Amino acid sequence: RVAMLGDGLLPDVPGARQSGIDAVLVCAGLPSGEMGIPSGATPDVDALNRLCDSYREKPAAALATLAW
Numbered sequence: 001r002v003a004m005l006g007d008g009l010l011p012d013v014p015g016a017r018q019s020g021i022d023a024v025l026v027c028a029g030l031p032s033g034e035m036g037i038p039s040g041a042t043p044d045v046d047a048l049n050r051l052c053d054s055y056r057e058k059p060a061a062a063l064a065t066l067a068w
Contacts, residue, residue: 005066007031009055022060025052040065 003022006012007029016023025031027048028040035047042064052058 003060005063009052009057009059013055013057013059016059017057025059025062026066027062028065 001022003024004012004016004019005024005026006016007026009025009031013023013025027035027037027043031043031048031051032039032041034051035043037043037047043062048062
């Protein structure tokens with residue numbers, strides 16, 4: 001199974017949707033600044049939902065950070 005990992009609700013999540021794959025939002029990056037949390041911190045679920053609602057996007061999942 002394939003999923004797109006990205007730190008932007010625009011264009012990453014819509015791009016994944018348009019490609020027919022799930023999107024996983026990595027919150028350590030652009031979203032952390034928009035939610036007012038330190039990069040890599042676990043976001044508050046309500047704050048994450050409000051952020052997604054503000055962009056009218058809904059990723060399949062979200063990660064606090066990503067390392068490989």
